[in-house]
Amino acid sequence: MERRDFLRMNAMAAATAAATRLASGQPRAAAPGGGAQGLAWNKAPCRFCGTGCHVRVGVQGGRVVAIAGDPEAEVNKGLLCVKGYHVALALYGADRLRQPLLRVGGELKPISWEHALDTIAERVAADPAGFAIYGSGQWTIPEGYAANKLMKGGLGNNHIDPNARLCMASAVTGFLSTYGVDEPAGCYDDLDKADVIVLWGNNPAEMHPVLFSRIVDRRTRGETVKLIDIGTRRTRSTEFADHFLLFKPNTDLAIANGVMRLLLERDSYDRAFVERHCAFRKDASPATLEGAPMSFEEFRQSLAEYTPERVEAISGVKAADLRLLAELFGRRDLRITSLWCMGMNQHTRGTAINNLVHGLHLLSGHFGRPGDAPTSLTGQPSACGTAREVGTLVQALPGGLVVANAEHRKHAEEIWNLAAGRIKATPGHHTVEMWRRFSTPKEQGGDISTIWVQVTNPGQTLPNRNALFEPSRRIPGKFLIVSDVYPTETTRAADLVLPSALWVEKNGMFGNSERRTQQWFKMVEPPGQARDDAWQLIAVARRLFERGVEGMRDKDGKFLFSIQKDGKEVPIWDWKHYYDVNVDEHLFEEYRRFSRFKHKDLAPYSEYVKARGLRWPVVQQPDGSWRETRFRFAEFDDPYVKRGSEFEFYHSTTKDGRAQIWFRPYEPPPESPDPDYPFWLCTGRVLEHWHTGTMTRRIPQLSRAMPNAYVEMHGEDARRLGLRSGDLVVLESRRGECTLPVWVDGRGAPPVGSLFVPFFDETMLINRVTLENYDPFSKQPDYKKCAVRVRRAEAAQP
Amino acid sequence: MTQAPGQQRQRVMVVAVLASGAVAAAGFFSGTRTAPTPVHSGGSVLRVAPGVGSVPRHAELGRERRGPNAELYANAEVVLTGTLPSRAEPAQLGDRAQAVAQRAEHRAYDGAPPTIPHAIDQRGAPSCLVCHQDGARVGERVAPAMSHPLLSSCTQCHVVEADPRPLPQRTPPPVNEFSGLPSSGSGPRAWLGAPPQVPHGTAMRERCISCHGPAGQPGLRTSHPERDNCLQCHTATGAAQPRFPVQQTPPPPRRTP
Known part of the structure; x- marks a missing residue:
């Protein structure tokens, strides 16, 4: 019997049973409003990604039975994504671990x-x-x-x-070497104000869906927001983009350098901002995270080789598109926000490209006003809170x-x-x-x-x-x-x-991508x-x-x-x-004492109980209340900026309140396709699954929608290899192999010569194939590019 | 019997529907003009006391309507092809339970975004709104209207409920012991004949016509689709509303088993 028939029959049986119960006059389980009797709601941040949406958790009879988006949460304003709406089901997979296990014999x-x-x-x-x-x-x-x-x-x-370390270490080193202190200066409010959003190797339509909707739903309300997707494959985000700039893997550094060069050539960089608030930096020898100073003139000369034509030759991005980017960044009347996540971080030049995108925003003065921000997104619910802070x-x-x-x-x-x-x-x-x-x-x-x-x-x-x-x-x-x-x-x-x-089976606190610290209480007992x-x-x-x-x-x-x-x-x-006590509160109150040294001030635990998260630095006001900070380093919002200085990078690596604009040259990747291994392989995620799918693959609604991993392939490559969607292939690198079905023109569309595989599926382990080379500063490996070859799998199943 | 009044009522409905369709069409075409401001001239706007604002003409009501159900009559086709319940033919016993069971088939719990019971274009933005913006009926199949205001990225919340691709599912679907909040019973009434209260949460379910409109399933459809300010009479109360007091202090410590 087909599963769908089975489902249908089940539903019919349920309907018949319900009808019979009604007809025979039995008392209904649900008296007026009865389905919701004994239902109590509480707040918690979602368990999945770093967006930090708040959900309302409905508990009935000691179990979580319902989820709703929290309209009081500024992050998501009542909306969730499909993972968030089904987050409660993550608690109830039948094979939860219920007792300690020791390997014996x-x-x-x-x-x-x-x-x-x-x-x-x-x-x-x-x-x-x-x-x-x-x-x-x-x-x-x-x-x-x-x-x-x-x-x-x-x-x-x-x-x-x-x-x-595998996820956002390069963002950390990028922030540290640019501003002297970690984490974004801006926040999600920028997404509501920006005229232009630039996605750098980023697919928020699937990975940060609620933030993506926060952007594109502005169009539904009649606002104009230009979306520019700079990527190595077409994705669902591309469908909403005004411009798609397809680039060859690893060449994003050339693109950023090319745009900066055009800004200097056209004299359309923000001279006043740069002279007052920035300094220039280059690699030291031996290389350090602080680097060595360089003059503006030296910086200009270093960029000279990145002409639009040369950048086009390196990256594949048309010179005209590069000029378009330069024109936008050169305009003072626009607000521009850049977003990135793993595309820039899982990169053997991760720190460098992070530096360049910060540098581009600093050079063009698109920094620190609401809507003007270079913002790195995180993939885990407390990557900022627990790993970094x-x-x-x-x-x-x-x-x-x-x-x-x-x-x-x-x-x-x-x-x-x-x-x-x-x-x-x-x-x-x-x-x-x-x-x-x-x-x-x-x-x-x-x-x-x-x-x-x-x-x-x-x-x-x-x-x-x-x-x-x-x-x-x-x-x-x-x-x-x-x-x-x-x-x-x-x-x-x-x-x-x-x-x-797991999650609401315990007290907890998370910190999201915009410096927002969130708190929740235990709501149900853990199993076993x-x-x-x-x-x-x-x-x-x-x-x-x-x-x-x-x-x-x-x-x-x-x-x-x-x-x-x-x-x-x-x-x-x-x-x-x-x-017997709230251990979370005791640990947090002790931890809070650390938050003052680098102006990452946290409020007392009790303040987070009342809020849907607060963005640090959270500073106490004369009236005793606690005020969060949305825009760091900007005088109008950040209480730690010296009055009259407009902007102040008060943890500057050069101790003079300035941010660093780095020169970071383009360099070829450690492994590129060659005649033996002719394809690029990029790995990543899909909307339905979160990380290794430990939770989401146990949620029927998500698992049915995306049951297994696959390899996305361009139709031309598939035709050349005689492959059709559903055919099993072996992907092989110098390190290992993985067998997967081909999906021609699937969820995303890579260009000819490129493949994409999501890593959520434990039955198809793509990390047997990937490369462990890492960025020299952040030690973050590059999961986004390595060279592989493809052959049809033998008849045997994987 | 009640046949004659029923027929008469149907006739009235058809006229009303055609009229509203005409209003909608007029509204549409006038809306496509570049300068929609002076739609009427020659003192057709009633003069009212200062500070009260102007009163729209009847012909403008279609466009002037506000609120979640304002476009109720924007898509005349739905109304024309939808089978309108008549007061003489109330929903059959069991209709409601069947409708509720069918809804539950596509939802993890009452209030969850429904999964998609048909294939979609996995690439990019599928054209969901063609059918689901205002709802559509093709033969026996009904494409329900969105229950919430227009949001752009449909596939953010709605995913297909079976194999998404021409690829076989290799691992069996997982066993999950989650037991979702069931649909509430019908809304409580203060007395027999009083308008029932809304028994379910209303977040993302603001457009009542999605389920209760003329294209809704028997057992859920309203008996009076001509009224479009639903919340005027049906108040949204009850435990299903995800409202709660913000807690000031931690809950008492739990005994662990």
Whole structure:
């Protein structure tokens, strides 16, 4: 029987049953308004992407039963995307992990939480320096903070990195090297005011749908907004664009340089803005994130070679289109906002292209007025909140501080009440390096012996999985601990699996792409023995404390995560007592003290309870109220800008209040198509699935709409290879292969010679094929381009 | 029996419908002109007390209408081809339950965006509005009008409910134990004969005609499609409205099992 027939029959049966019940005069389950009886609504940010929409969560009988867009939320104004409307279903997949599992004799066997915690404590105590934590931008802020404190403050070990390294690390280095401090100056309000929106390798119609609607729905209301899509393939966003500039992979640097050169040539750059607020920068030797100063004249000469004709030859973008961009950026009467996400960040020249797009906006003065902003978007709900602001990266400390700076370490040791010198000055192993060393025997330099993964799925997302992930599973002495909510490619390979609480099964806080910190309360119980990730960390810390591990005590001998109530310590490490206090609030109030050093001020927890998120810096007013900041560095809105200075980059790398405009040359990519591997491969996402599909592939509405991955191919290539939609092909790179069905002219349309594969499908692991080369500053790998070849698959199914 | 008044009523309806169609057409053509301001001249606008504003002529009402159901008669075709329920022929017992069950088939919970029961153009922006802007009926198939104001990116919320492509589904659909909020029963009435209250949430369901209009399913259709200010009589109240007080303090700690 066809599934659709089955569905139809089911529905008919349901209708008949309902009708019969009515006809036989039985009391209806739903009395007047009855379907909604006992329904209580509460607020929470959506669990999925970095947009940070607020949803209203309808709870009935201890279960989430309905979702609505929150009209009080400024981000989404009542609208959601299809993932958001179905976010509640993520809690109820039938195969939720419900108890801890330990690998015994090759198989994962149920064990008790006591046994699981003891096992971790033993591993950590045995080799504290070989222990690493790999987290994500899906950690809540308090969870990431607890993990960071446990590692950097407790164990004096900086091997803690989030998967955000794979996601927005280049945006971080881009902001740091341009403004001296991380995160966007603008906010989503820019999308309501901009006359022109430029998408740099970005497909928000599928990846940030609510923000995209915020732009294109302005047209429905009669406003004019010009959309320019600079991309390597046509997407759903392209359909709404006024101009589509197709470029060859990796050549975005040439385009940005070409536009800047035209601005200088036409003298249409914003001379006043540049003279007052900017300085010029070039690569130092050896290369550093701060670089070396250069003069304006030197800058102009460096750009001289990027003539429209040469840029056209490099990038494929027509000289006329380049002139169009230059004309728009050269106009002072327009407001221009640039958006980007993985296209610019997952790039071996990620920091450089981030610098160039910031530089283009600074050079043309399209900065700091509402609607004029270079804005990077994030893919995870708390990539900004937990990875960047809490500083769960190997080089960072909370609040924008870094381990390499002695003064910063001192601040952290003071807040954490630790003996001086506890925090190590050397950054830990970043993601690719951490996993490489985990996949290398100890005697060959593989000094990482245990990794605890929380809230992410590296078995599916690490590039070149065959080299970075799989060897560790065969090397004796390597131990993989994974906290997750469903079986994944990572839990299946793990030695110890811990079941976690998800989203509204726990208290939480997220930070979205526009510096907005959001809060929610626990609304339903987690299934089985699933427990909060923060509790798991604190319970292990307590085990270590009881074993006498010195780092688990502060300098007064108190437990690192001690919470007092009525003068007595609350045993929060005991799950029965974890919710006796609001642990999130205690952790956040402590973390908040870090937020002052870099003007990332956060308000007290209670303010976030009342709000649909607040954008930092949140500064207390004379009347006691708390005011958020929408436009950083702009005098009219940012309270930290010196009066009369119009703009002030108060964390400038040159300490003079100026932002840096970088010269960053175009360079060819590390791997390009050649006769052996003639195709470009780009990987990415689709509307229906979020990241590795752990949650969304268990939601029937999303899974039915997009059941499996595929390879998008241009019709001409398909014809040449004798392929039709649905044919199985093997995609092969120098590192590995993956079998997928071809989709000619599918959801998106790559040009001839280019392929696109979404990475959500664990049954078709495209990261066996991708390249692990990374940006030298951000250490972020490039998932957007490598060389592959295609052959028809043998008859066997993948 | 009631046949004669029923026929008479139908005739009145047809006239009303044609008239409104003419109004809509006139409105459309006058709307396409470049300078729509002085549509009427020669003192046809009633002079009223200062500060009150002008009163539109009857002919302008089609265009002047405001509110979510303002375009109720903009698409005369729907009204003409839709089977209007007559007061003499009330919906059959079970019609409503069947309609509700059919709705549930395409929704994860009451209030979820419906999934699309037909193939769409996966590339770019499918032309959903051709049928769904005002609704359309082709034979027995009804394309419901959008239940919400015009939003541009339809596929942001609505996805196909079966295999999207000429590609086979390789993994079985997932088993999910979510149990969605069911459709509420019919709205409560203060007394027998009072207008029922709206029993469901109204966010993204502001255009009542989407389900309750002439093209809606039997059991959900209104008995008086000629009235277009629905919320004048049917108040939106009840627990299904996602309203809640903003919490000031954390909820009491939960006992964990």
